[in-house]
Amino acid sequence: MxxxxxxxxxxxxxxxxxxxxxxxxxxxxxxxxxxxxxxxxxxxxxxxxxxxxxxxxxxxxxxxxxxxxxxxxxxxxSDEPRPGRPRLITDDRVERMITKTLEETPGKDTHWSTRSMASATGLSQSAVSRIWRAFGLKPHAVETWKLSTDPQFVDKVRDVVGLYMAPPENALVLAVDEKSQMQAIDRTAPILPLMPTTPARMTHDYVRHGTTSLFAAFDVSSGSVIAQHYRRHRHQEFLRFLKLIDAAVPQELDLHLVLDNYATHKTPQVKNWLLRHPRFHLHFTPTSSSWLNLVERWFAELTNRKLRRSAHRSVTALEKDVRQWTNEWNANPKPFVWTKTADDILDALTAYCGRINDSQH
The missing domain is CATH 1.10.10 (Arc Repressor Mutant, subunit A)
Known part of the structure; x- marks a missing residue:
């Protein structure tokens, strides 16, 4: 019972x-x-x-x-929490170490290491490393940045971002640039293949076999690419590439090209050709703002997935390899979707400039 x-x-x-x-x-x-x-x-x-x-x-x-x-x-x-080993490092010691990391440098060195901080605070190197990780501090790391000084920066950002997010009707938006000085390099020894527990291996040194330039126009809407190699990088080659684009795109479509401020894009010969082809409209990114050109994102894919771990014994072999990779990309193209509005970008830059100014006081 x-x-x-x-x-x-x-x-x-x-x-x-x-x-x-x-x-x-x-x-x-x-x-x-x-x-x-x-x-x-x-x-x-x-x-x-x-x-x-x-x-x-x-x-x-x-x-x-x-x-x-x-x-x-x-x-x-649920299991009740079990008592563990009591903390040996107090909150005050952690605070003092974080303050020292942020506000001081170790003598003549430019930044702290776990060893120098451990010596200065009496903590172990492993404790210093754990605390830095917990607070997201990396004294050894440094990042570079560059702000555009273009007097038309705001207008150009709004123009380019507006094209990405609201492209004109009956028009094609192409992000255009040149990947210049692409080197055909060959390793001094064969690349060793991937094996269990062992990554692929290649020699650090290499032999140069010449350079080529890749002109590319990235279709923002579809992700497909018009690309062509030229051995030189002048306004003549740029004009030949414009003519290639003109022949490849149906005549009933206007063409809006996003470009950087490279001199070959603005020569009198290029301007005269554009006057005779009014369906071409050029939109220039601000100076020092290559991140605004979506074709740079495609160049990054090309570098990471093909060029960085390839070996070529001639420029011709390099061009053939890149051409085949581009054809495979175009068989299943993937557009890169731009999500940041012009206001988002400008607000973020304004906040960043404010932090930079504050850090100088």
Whole structure:
């Protein structure tokens, strides 16, 4: 007979559902699954002894988790936090170390290392490393930045970003640039292939076999690319590339080209040709703002997925390899979606400039 003094285990529909899920799921921790089965069995009625016999566990185990559930419900079935080793480094010592990291330098050195900070604070190198990681501090790392001084920066940002986010009707927006000085290089020894536990390996030194330039026009809407190699990088080659674009794109479409401020894009010969081809409209990015040109993102894909780990014994071989890779890209093109509005970009730059000015005081 059940103990008349024992509080009965009554489950809500939600508790019943959760406990059944815990008891049945294979990925549930076995200890939690066992506790869930104990509570479900107790909810069916009977004595603690009967529940223990049915489940093949001890009476003490059933009594413990039955009581824990009645007090804390589902939360009561989780393990209680266990006392651990007390902290040896106080908050004051952590604060002093963080302040020293941010506001001081170690003598004539430009930045702290774990060894120099450990020596200065009396902490271990591992403790210094843990605290730096916890606060996201990397004294050894430095990043470079450059702000455009273009007097028309705001207008150009709004113009280019507006093309990306709201392209004109009956028009094609092409991000155009040249990847110049592409080197055909060959390693001084064969590249060793990938093996279990061993990455692919190549020699650090290499032999140069000449350079080429890749002119590319990235279709912002579809992700497809018009590309052509030229051995030189002058306004003559740029004009030849414009003519290639003109022949490749249907005549009924206007062409809006996003370009940088390179001199070959603005020669009198180029301007005269554009006057005779009014469907071409050039939009220039601000100076020092190559990040605004989406074709640079495609060049990064080309570099990371093809050029960085390739070896070529001639410029012709390099051009053929890049041409094949580009054809494969165009067979399944992927556009890069621009998400930041012009206001977002300008607000972020304004905030960044504010931080720079504040750091100088």
């Amino acid at each position: 059940p103990n008349p003094k024992a509080e009965p285990v009554v489950l809500s529909e939600e508790e019943q559902r959760v406990l059944l899920a815990w008891s049945r799921r294979r990925k549930t921790a076995q200890a939690l699954a066992a506790r869930a089965r104990i509570v479900l069995r107790c909810a069916e009625g009977g004595t603690i002894g009967q529940a223990a016999a049915d489940l093949g566990v001890s009476r003490d185990m059933v009594s413990k988790w039955r009581s824990r559930f009645l007090v804390g419900r589902l939360d009561g079935l």
